[in-house]
Amino acid sequence: MAMCSQSHLQTISIPPPSTLFLSKPSFSSVSLRSHGFKCNNSLLSKHLETEPEPVLTSVKTFAPATIANLGPGFDFLGCAVDGLGDFVSLRVDPDVRPGEIEISSINGIGDSASKLSKDPLLNCAGIGAMSAMKMLGIRSVGLSLSLDKGLPLGSGLGSSAASAAAAVVAVNEIFGRKLSDLDLVLAGLESEAVVSGYHADNIAPAIMGGFVLIRCYEPMDLIRLSFPIDKELFFVLVIPEFKTPTKKMRAVLPTEIEMSHFIWNCSQAGALVASVMQGNWRRFGLALSSDKIVEPKRAPLIPGMEAVKKAAIDAGAFGCTIGGAGPTVVAVTDDEEKGKEIGYRMVDGFINKGGLKAYAMIQRVDRVGARVVS
Amino acid sequence: MAMCSQSHLQTISIPPPSTLFLSKPSFSSVSLRSHGFKCNNSLLSKHLETEPEPVLTSVKTFAPATIANLGPGFDFLGCAVDGLGDFVSLRVDPDVRPGEIEISSINGIGDSASKLSKDPLLNCAGIGAMSAMKMLGIRSVGLSLSLDKGLPLGSGLGSSAASAAAAVVAVNEIFGRKLSDLDLVLAGLESEAVVSGYHADNIAPAIMGGFVLIRCYEPMDLIRLSFPIDKELFFVLVIPEFKTPTKKMRAVLPTEIEMSHFIWNCSQAGALVASVMQGNWRRFGLALSSDKIVEPKRAPLIPGMEAVKKAAIDAGAFGCTIGGAGPTVVAVTDDEEKGKEIGYRMVDGFINKGGLKAYAMIQRVDRVGARVVS
Numbered sequence: 001m002a003m004c005s006q007s008h009l010q011t012i013s014i015p016p017p018s019t020l021f022l023s024k025p026s027f028s029s030v031s032l033r034s035h036g037f038k039c040n041n042s043l044l045s046k047h048l049e050t051e052p053e054p055v056l057t058s059v060k061t062f063a064p065a066t067i068a069n070l071g072p073g074f075d076f077l078g079c080a081v082d083g084l085g086d087f088v089s090l091r092v093d094p095d096v097r098p099g100e101i102e103i104s105s106i107n108g109i110g111d112s113a114s115k116l117s118k119d120p121l122l123n124c125a126g127i128g129a130m131s132a133m134k135m136l137g138i139r140s141v142g143l144s145l146s147l148d149k150g151l152p153l154g155s156g157l158g159s160s161a162a163s164a165a166a167a168v169v170a171v172n173e174i175f176g177r178k179l180s181d182l183d184l185v186l187a188g189l190e191s192e193a194v195v196s197g198y199h200a201d202n203i204a205p206a207i208m209g210g211f212v213l214i215r216c217y218e219p220m221d222l223i224r225l226s227f228p229i230d231k232e233l234f235f236v237l238v239i240p241e242f243k244t245p246t247k248k249m250r251a252v253l254p255t256e257i258e259m260s261h262f263i264w265n266c267s268q269a270g271a272l273v274a275s276v277m278q279g280n281w282r283r284f285g286l287a288l289s290s291d292k293i294v295e296p297k298r299a300p301l302i303p304g305m306e307a308v309k310k311a312a313i314d315a316g317a318f319g320c321t322i323g324g325a326g327p328t329v330v331a332v333t334d335d336e337e338k339g340k341e342i343g344y345r346m347v348d349g350f351i352n353k354g355g356l357k358a359y360a361m362i363q364r365v366d367r368v369g370a371r372v373v374s
Numbered sequence: 375m376a377m378c379s380q381s382h383l384q385t386i387s388i389p390p391p392s393t394l395f396l397s398k399p400s401f402s403s404v405s406l407r408s409h410g411f412k413c414n415n416s417l418l419s420k421h422l423e424t425e426p427e428p429v430l431t432s433v434k435t436f437a438p439a440t441i442a443n444l445g446p447g448f449d450f451l452g453c454a455v456d457g458l459g460d461f462v463s464l465r466v467d468p469d470v471r472p473g474e475i476e477i478s479s480i481n482g483i484g485d486s487a488s489k490l491s492k493d494p495l496l497n498c499a500g501i502g503a504m505s506a507m508k509m510l511g512i513r514s515v516g517l518s519l520s521l522d523k524g525l526p527l528g529s530g531l532g533s534s535a536a537s538a539a540a541a542v543v544a545v546n547e548i549f550g551r552k553l554s555d556l557d558l559v560l561a562g563l564e565s566e567a568v569v570s571g572y573h574a575d576n577i578a579p580a581i582m583g584g585f586v587l588i589r590c591y592e593p594m595d596l597i598r599l600s601f602p603i604d605k606e607l608f609f610v611l612v613i614p615e616f617k618t619p620t621k622k623m624r625a626v627l628p629t630e631i632e633m634s635h636f637i638w639n640c641s642q643a644g645a646l647v648a649s650v651m652q653g654n655w656r657r658f659g660l661a662l663s664s665d666k667i668v669e670p671k672r673a674p675l676i677p678g679m680e681a682v683k684k685a686a687i688d689a690g691a692f693g694c695t696i697g698g699a700g701p702t703v704v705a706v707t708d709d710e711e712k713g714k715e716i717g718y719r720m721v722d723g724f725i726n727k728g729g730l731k732a733y734a735m736i737q738r739v740d741r742v743g744a745r746v747v748s
């Protein structure tokens with residue numbers, strides 16, 4: 001549970017709605033990654049006739065971890081992971097100035113609490129919550145927010161997106177669910193833009209659950225990929241004690257791609273989508289493992305990666321690749337017990353070939369996405 | 375119906391099965407297109423215990439037209455088109471040397487009959503039939519084949535694949551359906567390799583029907599993309615009087631692709647697959663229309679193409695692109711009547727902006743693929 005610590009509160013103003021609704025939102029011009037997409041986000045100018053009133057005085061939400069850059073799904077396909085994620089507790093707070101938000105406490109695993117700012121402008125949950133409040137035109141109610149980090153920072157598991165997703169869903173719940181999933185993704189994306197770049201492949205599955213494909217940013221077009229209810233997929237997530245700064249992992253990407261690799265990766269991207277929708281996890285693994293463009297450049301930056309991938313496949317994983325921008329390595333299987341064996345072997349691979357301590361987890365796909373927990 | 379003309383028969387020997395089964399097939403080393411895939415086709419060494427006997431004395435088959443290079447599905451996604459295609463009549467012929475095949479007649483629209491060779495080694499249907507016979511180990515029965523071309527040559531509608539598909543299915547029917555769809559595609563692919571390059575994006579849908587994704591060539595991995603039975607898609611096919619030699623259309627392809635375009639096209643490829651499987655034709659059209667790599671290079675080689683595409687979209691088409699390597703232009707809609715209007719406007723576009731005569735057809739997806747007709 002989040003702890004309240006009023007002495008550390010910092011506030012941020014929400015501008016009056018006239019500013020919000022008559023002009024393009026300020027974050028329409030966020031700088032894009034070199035290979036990102038332009039977006040004018042006209043959907044953020046949501047025009048509610050009246051300012052909604054709170055329907056709850058407090059709410060606690062959860063948003064799951066996510067894996068983006070799923071092999072050939074680089075930069076457009078992400079998936080939510082069950083059992084890991086962040087919690088946000090949000091409450092109507094008469095001590096907070098109307099239209100403003102405060103971060104009262106941050107708790108969590110590892111060094112996350114000490115490394116994150118309580119300035120809502122510099123905190124994923126704060127920016128996300130603020131963005132959702134702007135979208136709703138909230139100017140008469142102040143909110144205070146507590147963040148419980150269940151995800152390590154910089155692991156490649158969508159830590160920033162989980163915080164933002166939990167926050168935007170919490171705001172929406174407090175004010176009676178006026179925002180659609182698409183609105184919530186756009187609100188959360190404002191946070192991602194500040195923290196890690198204008199990309200929706202973590203925030204969209206963190207909010208919507210399951211696999212989500214981002215077809216277009218302008219206008220935003222998201223495709224939820226459903227898969228058969230009786231076909232369970234398990235991710236084997238192996239997290240080494242190692243840092244892979246996103247900036248460094250982006251710097252090694254090629255600027256130009258040869259035609260044969262382009263065609264190959266496009267066909268694997270299509271196969272990845274088809275095999276999700278068919279629940280064909282064996283083929284999903286084959287496609288996941290076969291990226292010829294991004295993984296070959298990034299893998300050498302993670303000590304032992306090649307051996308870890310080989311260990312996963314040798315132990316029966318259907319496929320294996322880097323999660324997000326690393327260092328988490330993700331393998332897939334349809335059998336939880338086999339997943340444990342795969343995990344042991346991968347951890348051994350990191351120790352023996354990479355000289356890195358690592359730990360493994362076996363997790364299902366989260367089919368639900370961000371939700372209320374109390 | 376095909377006409378028999380024995381005086382023009384040419385023959386080709388089928389080598390004894392020991393040669394076939396103990397070594398790699400000779401076409402395992404066919405030259406690949408510059409951006410193609412390596413393949414050793416071990417599946418072609420199909421080992422039947424005994425030579426199958428004919429179960430029919432004659433059969434007539436049909437195989438549909440196909441559209442490959444579906445926008446961002448370049449080189450790995452094709453679709454079969456209803457109501458257009460080639461017919462093959464095949465019969466057990468005691469006048470043909472056992473283990474051999476003869477082409478007795480070729481008929482068809484336009485200049486197809488006069489332009490095609492009756493040498494089975496140089497004819498798509500002949501090579502396909504021979505390949506299927508090799509795969510089955512046929513050495514005691516001779517066959518004669520008549521080909522009825524319903525498809526114009528070089529239109530971008532998979533003319534060579536339709537002939538090969540009809541032929542391989544006919545051979546399989548005569549000998550009791552020992553070959554699977556995958557075998558049939560591999561047999562037909564030998565024909566495609568000789569005629570237009572080692573690619574399966576026409577032959578696979580010509581045999582299997584519907585949309586087929588080619589994930590891998592070694593080993594061959596094909597994915598049939600089913601779509602909801604109640605969601606009908608119509609192709610508006612507009613064929614101008616103009617030639618776009620495949621070689622010329624390949625020469626303009628870029629050798630290197632920038633990262634942003636690569637990511638964009640991969641996401642559209644994924645969206646294309648998802649929207650087929652969801653029967654979301656509006657989104658399918660958006661993805662189809664949005665290729666940033668191949669179409670922009672090829673469109674300028676087809677006079678009026680830009681205006682024709684604009685006319686299609688203005689008339690309500692969900693999307694529009696070049697079919698195959700052109701010159702056929704394909705638009706999509708879910709309404710047959712609207713399809714006619716779209717077709718008129720596209721034909722006008724070719725006349726007014728390209729100075730080309732053209733004709734239009736509205737066709738459904740063929741969900742069945744190559745089949746017996748009598």
